[in-house]
Amino acid sequence: MEHQNIKGEKVPSLGLGTYRLTGEDCVGAVSLALSMGYRHLDTAQMYGNEAEVGRGIGDSGVDRGEIFLTTKVWPSDFARDKVISKTRESLKKLHTKYVDLLLMHWPGDGVPLGETLGAMRELQEEGGVRHVGVSNFSPSLAQEASEHVDVFCNQVEYHVYRGQDALLDQARALDYLLIAYRPLSRGGVEGDATLHEIGEAHDKTAAQVALRWLVQQEKVAAIPKATGEEHLRANLDVFDFELSNEEMVRVSSLSR
Numbered sequence: 105m106e107h108q109n110i111k112g113e114k115v116p117s118l119g120l121g122t123y124r125l126t127g128e129d130c131v132g133a134v135s136l137a138l139s140m141g142y143r144h145l146d147t148a149q150m151y152g153n154e155a156e157v158g159r160g161i162g163d164s165g166v167d168r169g170e171i172f173l174t175t176k177v178w179p180s181d182f183a184r185d186k187v188i189s190k191t192r193e194s195l196k197k198l199h200t201k202y203v204d205l206l207l208m209h210w211p212g213d214g215v216p217l218g219e220t221l222g223a224m225r226e227l228q229e230e231g232g233v234r235h236v237g238v239s240n241f242s243p244s245l246a247q248e249a250s251e252h253v254d255v256f257c258n259q260v261e262y263h264v265y266r267g268q269d270a271l272l273d274q275a276r277a278l279d280y281l282l283i284a285y286r287p288l289s290r291g292g293v294e295g296d297a298t299l300h301e302i303g304e305a306h307d308k309t310a311a312q313v314a315l316r317w318l319v320q321q322e323k324v325a326a327i328p329k330a331t332g333e334e335h336l337r338a339n340l341d342v343f344d345f346e347l348s349n350e351e352m353v354r355v356s357s358l359s360r
């Protein structure tokens with residue numbers, strides 16, 4: 105596993121996304137992923153699976169301290185008291201004393217940004233949250249957030265068909281992690297001829313090339329969601345090859 109260095113901390117470049125993973129499938133996927141070497145997990149209050157993610161962590165036997173765990177607050181809960189009560193609930197469900205990263209899931213409307221981020225900072229001060237970040241924020245909104253908190257991350261849709269040049273520049277300038285969600289374009293990269301051709305040269309699949317292209321970029325991590333053993337293993341197996349500069353540019357040119 106490779107890491108990205110953010111504000112002096114090493115964060116695993118590849119994590120497991122858990123949107124739409126529920127029930128025993130979720131418990132099983134989380135536990136299996138951790139047993140394979142995943143050390144970064146992404147959930148959200150809105151996914152309704154925090155208890156299952158927590159059980160998966162417990163079942164795996166992997167030490168909590170080795171795992172980078174993210175959850176997110178939904179915009180309807182952006183008022184101060186709600187942020188605090190909902191996140192305390194998350195900690196109970198996840199069976200943990202802290203999350204490594206707490207995100208605003210989407211930009212809100214109504215509640216001032218400073219109120220929501222202030223509540224997240226309070227949680228940080230009491231030790232329930234290590235880092236605070238945002239998700240689906242434009243560069244200007246992320247800049248505004250950085251006036252209230254030390255933004256650790258902006259989690260956005262980023263994959264070979266969707267460029268994020270402005271946010272990448274900002275991530276490097278502000279030293280935050282750009283977490284690429286939907287990194288496989290929901291499985292849509294599988295049949296891509298260019299990715300397939302590049303993959304053949306490295307004995308990798310199109311999906312593995314799509315992930316490698318992300319994690320090879322400075323300040324970028326990816327959180328593919330996968331259910332079964334085959335996909336979980338394939339997605340983790342992207343740290344034993346490197347794309348050349350020319351291949352990186354070729355993949356970048358796929359974004360429409």
Ligand SMILES: NC(=O)c1ccc[n+]([C@@H]2O[C@H](COP(=O)([O-])OP(=O)(O)OC[C@H]3O[C@@H](n4cnc5c(N)ncnc54)[C@H](OP(=O)(O)O)[C@@H]3O)[C@@H](O)[C@H]2O)c1
Nearest residue numbers: 121122123285286287288289290291311328329330331335
């Ligand atoms: N912050 C936000 O607003 C936001 C929004 C969307 C997503 N997210 C996060 O990002 C995570 C990932 O995004 P996503 O779930 O939308 O899409 P994704 O990770 O791009 O794609 C998941 C799909 O790809 C399939 N897949 C996984 N590994 C594969 C492989 N090696 N080869 C071929 N297909 C493969 C999965 O199938 P199987 O399940 O059958 O393995 C699933 O159907 C989410 O789970 C969530 O944690 C965040």
